[in-house]
Amino acid sequence: MRGFGQLEAEIMERLWSWGRPATVREVVDDLNAVRPVAYTTVNTVADILFRKGFLHRAKEGRAWVYEPVRSREAYTAEVMREVLGGAGDPRAALMLFVDGMDEGQAAVLREALADRPADGDR
Missing domain, CATH: 1.10.1220 (Arc Repressor Mutant)
Structure with a gap:
């Protein structure tokens, strides 16, 4: 296991602090309040975190909803x-x-x- 990259850490920190599943859109909107980031970039990084085993995801309508696997x-x-x-x-x-x-x-x-x-x- 290695540490997270900057955007990986920002995504994980938000999900941990919210304590609930969230969509990529919610994460993007929150990140954009601090700095600009593209939806596709956050979507790609969330998918990478899922494939690495750090996030669980479930389909809600047409969107994936992500939550941390561990605290x-x-x-x-x-x-x-x-x-x-x-x-x-x-x-x-x-x-x-x-x-x-x-x-x-x-x-x-x-x-x-x-x-x-x-x-x-x-």
Whole structure:
């Protein structure tokens, strides 16, 4: 899995934040409020995201309606696992990651680790 390109990320962010299926027209209209983008371009990129397995789509009338397959959090966790798995020294990578956290992020990490079930409980 790799990160998204700019337009892929913009499409995914909108769909994640809306929390509902949406048509390409809705995405285009929202993007055009920020910058110009062609309907055909967004349609092509949404189709690519579907073929890559990031979006689900269903026909509604003549239009495709798209929604994310995974939540933003599930996608982020998968990217983090992949990056960590590619690190030569995962412990060193984790330590550098933790060292770069602000206190609020570190508190969230401590809380998440405390709430994590033991290996036998999964």
